[in-house]
Structures are given as C-alpha cells and as structure tokens.
Amino acid sequence: MSGLLGTNVVTQIGILVHDIEKVSEAYAAFFGVEKPAIFWTDPMEQAQTEFEGNPSPARAKLAFFDMGSLQIELIEPDHHESTWRNYLNEHGEGPHHIAFGIKGMKDKVELLAKSGFPLQQKGEYTGGRYAYIDTFPQLKVLVELLEND
Amino acid sequence: MSGLLGTNVVTQIGILVHDIEKVSEAYAAFFGVEKPAIFWTDPMEQAQTEFEGNPSPARAKLAFFDMGSLQIELIEPDHHESTWRNYLNEHGEGPHHIAFGIKGMKDKVELLAKSGFPLQQKGEYTGGRYAYIDTFPQLKVLVELLEND
Numbered sequence: 001m002s003g004l005l006g007t008n009v010v011t012q013i014g015i016l017v018h019d020i021e022k023v024s025e026a027y028a029a030f031f032g033v034e035k036p037a038i039f040w041t042d043p044m045e046q047a048q049t050e051f052e053g054n055p056s057p058a059r060a061k062l063a064f065f066d067m068g069s070l071q072i073e074l075i076e077p078d079h080h081e082s083t084w085r086n087y088l089n090e091h092g093e094g095p096h097h098i099a100f101g102i103k104g105m106k107d108k109v110e111l112l113a114k115s116g117f118p119l120q121q122k123g124e125y126t127g128g129r130y131a132y133i134d135t136f137p138q139l140k141v142l143v144e145l146l147e148n149d
Numbered sequence: 150m151s152g153l154l155g156t157n158v159v160t161q162i163g164i165l166v167h168d169i170e171k172v173s174e175a176y177a178a179f180f181g182v183e184k185p186a187i188f189w190t191d192p193m194e195q196a197q198t199e200f201e202g203n204p205s206p207a208r209a210k211l212a213f214f215d216m217g218s219l220q221i222e223l224i225e226p227d228h229h230e231s232t233w234r235n236y237l238n239e240h241g242e243g244p245h246h247i248a249f250g251i252k253g254m255k256d257k258v259e260l261l262a263k264s265g266f267p268l269q270q271k272g273e274y275t276g277g278r279y280a281y282i283d284t285f286p287q288l289k290v291l292v293e294l295l296e297n298d
Contacts, residue, residue: 002181003179003180003181003182004179004180004181005179005180007217008180008181008182008214008216008217009216009217009218010162010216010217010218010219010221013159013162013244013247015288015289015290016289017289023287023288023289026287026288027288030152030153030154030266030284030287030288031152031153031154031157032151032152032153032157033152033157065157067157067158067159068156068157068158068159068218069158069159069217069218069219070159070218070219072159072247074289091240091241091243092240093289094240094243094244094285094289094290095162095243095244095289095290098162098221117179135179136243138172138175138179139164139172139175139176139179140164140165140166140172140223140242140243140244141164141243141244
C-alpha cells in the first residue's frame with residue numbers, strides 16, 4: 001500500500017437523511033435487523049468540533065447498522081453549518097462519505113492537506129476522533145478518517 | 150437473517166462521475182493502486198437492458214477498484230435515460246448504489262416489488278445479471294442485486 005491513507009478497507013458508509021427515526025425503521029425492516037439506538041454526537045465543548053478551521057456547535061443524530069464487513073451510519077444533522085448540513089442542503093439525502101480506520105491522525109491530516117485534500121471538519125468521540133477530508137472534487141465522495149485509541 | 154435480501158454484506162459501492170478517466174487516475178493515486186481497465190457495459194442486444202420496464206440502449210463506462218472487502222465501481226453513463234443518467238442529472242456526481250450478492254434474481258425482484266421496492270433497471274453481463282431496486286425513498290440509497298452464475 002503506497003496510498004495516502006495506508007489502508008483501503010472501507011469501514012463505514014455514511015448516509016445523510018432528514019428523518020433518522022423513519023429511515024432507521026426502514027433499514028431494520030429491509031435487512032431484518034433490530035433498530036439500533038439513535039444518539040446525538042457530543043456537544044462542542046466535549047467533541048471539540050471544528051468546521052473549516054473554526055469551533056462549531058454543529059451536531060447530528062446518528063444510528064449505526066452492522067452490515068457484515070462494514071457499518072452503515074445514518075446521519076441527521078442539526079441546522080448549524082457542518083460537512084453534514086452543507087452537503088445535505090447541496091445534494092439532498094443520500095450517501096455522504098466512506099470511512100477508513102487510520103493511525104496517527106495529526107500526521108495523516110497534514111499529509112492529505114499537503115497532497116491537495118484539505119481537512120473539512122474534525123472532532124472527538126468517546127474512544128477516538130474523526131476527520132472529514134474534502135476529497136469530493138477528486139474522488140466524488142468524502143473520505144472520513146477514524147482513529148480509535 | 151430475516152431481511153428481504155437474505156444477506157447484509159455490501160459487496161460494492163457505485164459512484165457516478167462525469168469523467169471516468171480523470172476520477173480513476175485520482176483513485177489510483179490516492180489509494181496507491183493501479184488504474185484498472187475502463188470498459189463499456191454490453192450493448193442492449195447482449196445485455197438485454199431494461200429501464201423502467203422497457204428495453205433501453207443506455208450504457209455506461211465502468212471501472213472497478215478492489216478495496217479489501219468490497220469494490221468501488223466508478224460509472225460514467227451515456228446520455229440515454231437510465232438509473233445512472235437520471236440520478237446523475239438529479240443529484241450530481243457522487244455515490245449511487247450499494248450492491249449485494251444474491252441468488253434467485255427473479256424471485257428476489259418479485260419479493261421486493263411486492264414489498265414496495267420496485268425494479269428500476271436490469272441487465273445481463275458476462276457471468277451474471279444485475280437489478281437496480283428503487284429503495285431510494287426508504288433507504289436513501291439505491292440497492293443493486295448481483296447474481297453471478
């Protein structure tokens with residue numbers, strides 16, 4: 001692997017929706033699985049959310065479906081500017097990102113920025129951190145980096 | 150698995166693009182892999198392509214990247230009406246479908262239609278056949294069934 005991420009294993013597909021309750025029910029029925037818990041991302045103070053370089057109060061409701069080798073993540077964003085809200089407003093509902101598990105978040109984000117793929121949003125969650133990289137112009141989908149401790 | 154497909158393993162993510170040569174080069178560089186062959190889907194006579202119940206001359210250029218547990222499929226459609234062209238015109242470039250390997254295409258398509266998920270497009274390829282199911286209203290992504298002989 002001489003790629004920028006050091007991995008090509010997709011761990012997650014993130015899909016933007018307007019009504020996470022309704023879409024979660026549809027997934028549960030379609031795939032014959034239990035409807036998972038739906039929860040809010042952590043508030044700004046805890047998640048240290050940054051969007052386009054500035055602290056951001058943006059949050060989203062999330063639901064995760066285990067689909068064999070990867071997860072489908074449903075995302076219902078609030079109305080603050082974020083990678084989720086802006087993409088949803090521009091493209092409508094539908095897939096937003098593919099995610100990869102990486103190590104060394106700071107170095108990866110720097111390497112990607114130097115290579116023409118700027119950081120769009122980042123934040124912390126219990127047990128790790130995420131970064132959305134604006135790969136859309138080149139790859140036609142956003143890439144999310146996930147680093148679990 | 151009591152779901153409609155009998156599987157929840159995502160085997161492919163399909164992404165619509167305007168310029169498959171350029172986007173393929175970007176994927177090869179980003180992931181550190183070789184640029185794959187780009188080829189046209191078979192002509193209507195051979196593929197027996199049907200879109201919304203009628204024979205269709207629609208074709209697309211395809212490129213496949215092996216990404217560990219699944220493939221990323223880049224799709225550059227021609228200008229005939231198809232699931233690809235219509236979605237691209239409506240949503241712009243970006244992810245279009247997730248695919249699942251199934252057995253018993255005819256029965257699955259009938260079961261899905263009865264359950265509120267109509268067939269949108271189908272066709273044959275060397276060694277198998279595909280069907281795009283219009284799951285977008287419920288799942289916010291299209292589902293493609295792939296049956297390899």
